[in-house]
Amino acid sequence: MPCRENNKINRQAHYMIKNHQAWWFLSLLAVVFMLSGCEEKQVTGFTATVFKNYVKQKELGRCENEPGTLVEAYHPWWPTRIADAIFITPKQEGSPVKHCIPDIDPNIAAALTPEQKIRNRAKFYNAMTKTINQKTFTKTNGQEIMINKAFLELQELARQGEELAQIELNLTDYYSGPVQRYHFDEDNKHYQRLKQLAESGDGDAMCLFAQRHPTPFDGYEHLKHGAPGYKYEWYHQAPEDKFGKGIEKAAKHGGMECMVIYSLMLSPETSSVVTVQPDRKRAFQYLIEAGKMGSERAMFLLTSFYKEKNNRYGIKPNLGKAECWLKVHNQLFPEKENRLFVSTLRLMAKDEGIDINKPYPKYDSKTFCEMELAL
Structure with missing residues (x-):
């Protein structure tokens, strides 16, 4: 058939x-x-x-080609497990890329400079935006398979000593197919390590911890995404370090990704839903800071909002800054699919009613678009 x-x-x-x-x-x-x-x-x-209701992680042993743990996702519901055994060929069987979670080398981690740590954290959160991007590999039997680019980049970051990448690979299945959160208990060792890092004041760890939780999440099972009014409950009824309040807390501690999310929460379009006091100026400052830290999403939003007359942050359109942030974005992410170009950006600005033929200031990308370039 x-x-x-x-x-x-x-x-x-x-x-x-x-x-x-x-x-x-x-x-x-x-x-x-x-x-x-x-x-x-x-x-x-x-x-x-x-057949694929939810997944858990199972350790298979040590990886063959590098220090690390070989894992697989499995479905604990027994009809699903039987179906998997009969109908699904394991993805890593004969694959050049195994579901291996590299060990954190303490020597590599200790040798990282503060600047490298900041860059790795930016790479970590940027990698998780690539869940729909795939790379093709050929198995030993000649079959072509697709591996998520997010998995490949997180795997490489773990090799480079980024512990959050290793933790995330143990809490989320990026390998097997569509990205799925693992179901895990409160005492899961990787979740507990993330909690420890968050409680130490690490803003990026706080941000990840705010968005990950055990299943079932005892006492908070009713907080389901997508249900009517869920955003209000998501903010007001969750623990202080989870969901909306956890994101706010992480943003205030410098968590890059949560700075982007919180900036959107502070804008009037969203603040009424979660009843956060709107503050456009503060929201935009969070977005700028996240862009300076290396957030690809923040850079793209800055490019977009600077070319719009009626944007959610209430900033004046500035085509020079829009072009500058686009330049920063494309310099840092040259491989990004469907990149915007200056010519396209100008046409979009023209559609917004902006006179693109009128001379306007240009900005220095090396200063994150704060200083004007001399004409």
């Missing part, structure tokens, strides 16, 4: 299960899917939601 027919089958199966009809249909569907010849990356719809 062609793979394109699977969506129709998936819808039919979902309808039958929703209406509590015969479970034999589930077994029949599994056999049909096995015979359809679909590749691993095409497993979607019904099979993705029923």
